[in-house]
Amino acid sequence: MSDFRIPGITVYRLALYARVLENFLSEGKELVSSEELARACGVNSAQLRKDLSYFGQFGVRGVGYSVPALLKHIRRILGTDREWPMVLAGVGHLGLALLNYDLLPQRGFKFVAAFDVDEKKIGRVINDVYVYSIEQLPWVLKEHPVEIGVIATPAKAAQEVADLFIAQGIKGILNFAPVRLKHPKNVVVEHSDITLLFDKLAFYLRRLD
Amino acid sequence: MSDFRIPGITVYRLALYARVLENFLSEGKELVSSEELARACGVNSAQLRKDLSYFGQFGVRGVGYSVPALLKHIRRILGTDREWPMVLAGVGHLGLALLNYDLLPQRGFKFVAAFDVDEKKIGRVINDVYVYSIEQLPWVLKEHPVEIGVIATPAKAAQEVADLFIAQGIKGILNFAPVRLKHPKNVVVEHSDITLLFDKLAFYLRRLD
Incomplete structure (x- = not known):
């Protein structure tokens, strides 16, 4: 129940990140920096890192995020890894x-x-x-x-x-x-x-x- | 053109604030605190105050916002004060x-x-x-x-x-x-x-x- 404290707008952004990551994946992109992902989502990168930090540690400093791994993780958070x-x-x-x-x-x-x-x-x-x-x-x-x-x-x-x-x-x-x-x-x-x-x-x- | 730096998600929230203010107005509500408005919009009140601060100073400390005045102002910002x-x-x-x-x-x-x-x-x-x-x-x-x-x-x-x-x-x-x-x-x-x-x-x- 504690996740109910996560603001609705954060969850909306998580869903948005998932969509953009899906597009990256379909284009064959394997790695993405937080700056690039944030820009594609229309948010700033500090916001992106803060949103993801609610749910643990992601990415490697200086390398960025693995597109498939981050997408899988966000889907699990959202509950869209099931029917x-x-x-x-x-x-x-x-x-x-x-x-x-x-x-x-x-x-x-x-x-x-x-x-x-x-x-x-x-x-x-x-x-x-x-x-x-x-x-x-x-x-x-x-x-x-x-x-x-x-x-x-x-x-x-x-x-x-x-x-x-x-x-x-x-x-x-x-x-x-x-x-x-x-x-x-x-x-x-x-x-x-x-x-x-x-x-x-x-x-x-x-x-x- | 400088307003292009305003993130899309902030603009989306402004539109959301306008909707909630419209509902308050239709219920005859004249004054609202930033906490109450934020709660009705599903954001936190610091976020709300930050969003509004992009566009100048609103509200009176300890009194809150005038519902019709804030709505009018947000509509002007959004450009929804015209056809x-x-x-x-x-x-x-x-x-x-x-x-x-x-x-x-x-x-x-x-x-x-x-x-x-x-x-x-x-x-x-x-x-x-x-x-x-x-x-x-x-x-x-x-x-x-x-x-x-x-x-x-x-x-x-x-x-x-x-x-x-x-x-x-x-x-x-x-x-x-x-x-x-x-x-x-x-x-x-x-x-x-x-x-x-x-x-x-x-x-x-x-x-x-």
């Missing part, structure tokens, strides 16, 4: 995009069932995932317990879905609906807000002139 | 989700045109946005110049679209395709990778047990 089966609620445009996003299963995050309230969607199979009625959620989760539930419903339905997920033992929720969810302390909720990226773009754009 | 017209390339599931995401125009980010290569999509109007053939892109951008282009195409089409955007004077690109784009230094490219959020969720989930 995470998931369920999805809400098969709208975003839900369809998520079900069809092949990078997720490639990284171990695999949808095993989807749910909707729309009769026209129930019974469809999208990228090998069956769409159930939301009423079947307790039964499906009892038969196929998973730890992660993803919410891609309209805002007004999100809390009800979260309550259903939590009642069926789901411990981690990724919420794409633009609403803050109430949840017990032993459930982890991450909220996705893509408008943050547009803000960031505006910041740098305004400074181009 | 940003945008175009979209790729009207697939994710593109449709973006065109229908009403929080974007509410925050000043408004699509004025969309582009696709699929005959079945060209000529459709989605949430008041017309879908043009990608071949019409130079003409549309000449008639309606915008600064931001959003890429929601498959990975293999993303670089070609980015080149078209840049040739027509677009200065900021938000790329949802899972590929790193080549671009000149006077063009800002932000890359969206939602798999980072799943990684973050996995990290905290594994530490629940």
